[in-house]
Amino acid sequence: MGVKLDVNRLDHTIKLVNGNQLHLLKAISMIVEPAEQVAIVGASGSGKSTLLSLLAGLESRQQGSISYQCGSEQLNKINDVSGFVFQHFHLLPELNALQNVALPLLLKGQKDAEHCALEKLRLVQMEAQAMQPVTKLSGGEQQRVAIARALCSEPKVIFADEPTGNLDQKTAEQVFEHMQKGAKAAGTTMIVVTHDLNLAAKLDKIYHLENGELRL
Numbered sequence: 001m002g003v004k005l006d007v008n009r010l011d012h013t014i015k016l017v018n019g020n021q022l023h024l025l026k027a028i029s030m031i032v033e034p035a036e037q038v039a040i041v042g043a044s045g046s047g048k049s050t051l052l053s054l055l056a057g058l059e060s061r062q063q064g065s066i067s068y069q070c071g072s073e074q075l076n077k078i079n080d081v082s083g084f085v086f087q088h089f090h091l092l093p094e095l096n097a098l099q100n101v102a103l104p105l106l107l108k109g110q111k112d113a114e115h116c117a118l119e120k121l122r123l124v125q126m127e128a129q130a131m132q133p134v135t136k137l138s139g140g141e142q143q144r145v146a147i148a149r150a151l152c153s154e155p156k157v158i159f160a161d162e163p164t165g166n167l168d169q170k171t172a173e174q175v176f177e178h179m180q181k182g183a184k185a186a187g188t189t190m191i192v193v194t195h196d197l198n199l200a201a202k203l204d205k206i207y208h209l210e211n212g213e214l215r216l
Contacts, residue, residue: 001156002157004069005032005066010061024047025212026211028214037203039203041197047209055191084160087161096134097141101121104149121148123148123182156188158190164194172196
């Protein structure tokens with residue numbers, strides 16, 4: 001079962017180089033239901049990535065609250081049950097695809113880490129490239145490896161920051177489809193920041209972030 005997020009009046013201000021302050025997020029409120037797939041869209045610099053980092057617990061909140069619930073359990077920390085997909089992949093170049101996917105599980109001491117990694121690579125149709133160095137893979141293939149890595153820990157929620165931003169349209173659609181299918185198969189909640197309205201339209205709900213305010 002995925003995680004339910006209840007966001008209440010989230011505010012965030014940043015200090016600019018000239019010393020002025022920018023009220024980036026203004027009383028943001030939203031509810032994401034378990035296993036729901038949600039897109040956050042908006043212009044460059046609108047605060048989408050900041051909002052995603054706050055939701056994912058990667059950045060400290062200044063004002064407002066976020067509650068996470070999985071079934072009947074209230075979660076204090078989202079990091080333990082979440083996966084993150086970055087625009088720039090963040091793969092280790094000295095490792096092959098299988099090793100990159102298995103690494104987070106190996107660090108946790110999971111004995112069947114490589115078996116789990118291979119299953120997730122199969123899910124994103126990258127099983128045949130499992131032993132290839134990631135430096136030999138195309139951009140689309142590297143992003144599929146990154147998605148497999150995010151799915152490998154069986155997360156309850158996936159946060160994705162422009163996961164197809166560096167890909168051409170055809171490859172982006174293929175990668176996005178793999179990510180959607182993987183999340184749906186596991187009943188995982190998914191929150192995606194994207195500038196691609198065509199991809200956003202494939203999700204259950206689209207939030208628009210403009211002038212610091214979030215609307216459906």
